[in-house]
Amino acid sequence: MKRTIAVVLLLAMNAMAGDFTGKWSGSFKADGADHDVPQLLLLKQDGNKLTGSGGPNQSEQYPIENGKVEGERVRFEITTGEWKFTYDLKAMDARMAGDLELKSINDRRTAKVSLSKAK
Amino acid sequence: MVILGVTGSIMEFEPELDRSLHPQLSYIRPEGRVLSLSEIGDAVSRRFSGEPVVAYLPSLSPNLSSQVVLPSGVAYVNQYTGVVLGMRTRGQTFLGYMRALHVRLVGGQFGRNVLRWSGVAMLLSLASGLYLWWPIKQIRIRGKWASRRLWFDLHNAIGIFSLLPLVMLAATGTVLGFEDQLAPLIYKLTRSSPIQTFRDNSRAPVREPIAGAKSLTPDEAVAIARAQMPGAVPYRVQMPKYGGLYVVALVYPQDRVAGEDNLVALDPYYGDVVSLSRSSELSLGDRLLAMNEAIHTGNVFGMPSRIVVWLASIMVFVQACSGLIMWLYRKKILFAAGESASQESVS
Numbered sequence: 001m002k003r004t005i006a007v008v009l010l011l012a013m014n015a016m017a018g019d020f021t022g023k024w025s026g027s028f029k030a031d032g033a034d035h036d037v038p039q040l041l042l043l044k045q046d047g048n049k050l051t052g053s054g055g056p057n058q059s060e061q062y063p064i065e066n067g068k069v070e071g072e073r074v075r076f077e078i079t080t081g082e083w084k085f086t087y088d089l090k091a092m093d094a095r096m097a098g099d100l101e102l103k104s105i106n107d108r109r110t111a112k113v114s115l116s117k118a119k
Numbered sequence: 120m121v122i123l124g125v126t127g128s129i130m131e132f133e134p135e136l137d138r139s140l141h142p143q144l145s146y147i148r149p150e151g152r153v154l155s156l157s158e159i160g161d162a163v164s165r166r167f168s169g170e171p172v173v174a175y176l177p178s179l180s181p182n183l184s185s186q187v188v189l190p191s192g193v194a195y196v197n198q199y200t201g202v203v204l205g206m207r208t209r210g211q212t213f214l215g216y217m218r219a220l221h222v223r224l225v226g227g228q229f230g231r232n233v234l235r236w237s238g239v240a241m242l243l244s245l246a247s248g249l250y251l252w253w254p255i256k257q258i259r260i261r262g263k264w265a266s267r268r269l270w271f272d273l274h275n276a277i278g279i280f281s282l283l284p285l286v287m288l289a290a291t292g293t294v295l296g297f298e299d300q301l302a303p304l305i306y307k308l309t310r311s312s313p314i315q316t317f318r319d320n321s322r323a324p325v326r327e328p329i330a331g332a333k334s335l336t337p338d339e340a341v342a343i344a345r346a347q348m349p350g351a352v353p354y355r356v357q358m359p360k361y362g363g364l365y366v367v368a369l370v371y372p373q374d375r376v377a378g379e380d381n382l383v384a385l386d387p388y389y390g391d392v393v394s395l396s397r398s399s400e401l402s403l404g405d406r407l408l409a410m411n412e413a414i415h416t417g418n419v420f421g422m423p424s425r426i427v428v429w430l431a432s433i434m435v436f437v438q439a440c441s442g443l444i445m446w447l448y449r450k451k452i453l454f455a456a457g458e459s460a461s462q463e464s465v466s
Contacts, residue, residue: 032227032228032231035299059363061362062362080173080361080362081173081355081357081361082188082193084209103211105212106215106218107212107219108209108210109219
């Protein structure tokens with residue numbers, strides 16, 4: 001019985017999380033930076049696996065690595081060169097927001113990200 | 120100001136310090152022919168379970184290793200033998216922390232603002248120092264060891280001899296700190312505009328590859344890029360999987376101001392040049408901003424100017440310390456002897 005309830009709850013959580021497949025746009029601002037950096041993510045969800053690409057615009061896209069969806073939590077990585085971007089986002093309706101960690105070979109920075117789903 | 124001076128002096132030789140902290144990864148002995156990028160990439164991928172190459176950072180010196188950027192870190196490779204020397208993962212290091220302190224006091228916008236205005240404070244401090252020095256024109260050090268006179272003379276002598284480099288460091292640093300606000304003014308005064316950089320271009324879409332077409336090798340991409348910029352040396356090759364295009368960055372070693380600002384973006388299947396930006400085509404405003412940065416970092420005249428900047432950065436610390444000690448002496452005399460402070464006149 002307990003197992004059945006757990007499975008039902010898990011299925012319900014997945015249903016609540018919705019589908020992240022689609023185009024998400026927004027920006028991030030690194031702590032101590034002057035600029036907002038534009039973001040465009042082209043996401044594809046398959047169960048709790050997230051793939052696709054992301055970058056500053058449509059023409060500059062980098063592959064999404066280690067993408068995972070856990071309920072309303074979305075985590076993935078993008079490597080753009082010397083920098084690795086690690087996203088830890090929380091979804092609310094058609095919006096996602098959360099933390100971004102930027103790491104290079106000798107530096108680490110943090111940023112706040114805000115994205116919304118294109119209709 | 121003390122933080123700016125100390126961190127600035129460390130950052131001045133950041134590449135050399137970084138290599139000395141990782142000598143086994145950095146230094147190699149030149150032997151035989153240099154392997155192609157493809158050969159180097161294959162060696163790295165074999166070593167790291169087929170991880171894709173994000174970018175190549177070819178060596179610019181025969182006795183320094185090449186680097187291959189992977190999603191999991193940066194691999195160091197001997198470009199003559201293909202031997203992988205090791206891997207560095209991404210994360211905060213001591214030198215990175217020094218840079219973060221120098222640029223933003225590690226913190227966010229508040230730290231950045233504090234440092235910006237510290238540059239202005241340093242300029243004011245230098246101006247007031249010159250104003251106080253001018254009537255006495257003290258350049259000799261006469262005081263006994265650990266005496267108030269010694270610190271006074273030291274502050275005066277070092278201050279006047281390092282005034283010019285310190286003014287240049289403070290002024291160029293202030294411009295860098297307020298670059299977002301000052302750049303529009305510089306472009307307006309020079310009647311120029313920023314060059315359309317690679318990232319700002321809305322790049323032409325990559326043509327659909329012919330079915331079964333093979334992508335260019337990184338070596339072919341470099342050859343096309345070099346043909347666009349004779350005399351320039353590639354220092355970075357970004358793979359098309361990471362960004363959609365081959366992006367080759369090249370440097371003209373003789374141009375120490377903006378020699379690194381050369382980018383060629385290529386269609387990975389056809390080799391078409393999709394985007395090109397040359398340092399020689401920078402606008403006057405761009406060049407002035409690049410010159411400001413080159414003066415601040417000391418790159419403008421190579422090693423001699425780097426040494427001057429390094430010494431000047433140390434002098435910021437020395438001047439702040441000697442100024443503080445003088446102030447402490449003054450306080451002590453005022454507390455201890457009151458009006459008798461004038462007995463040991465230092466003016």
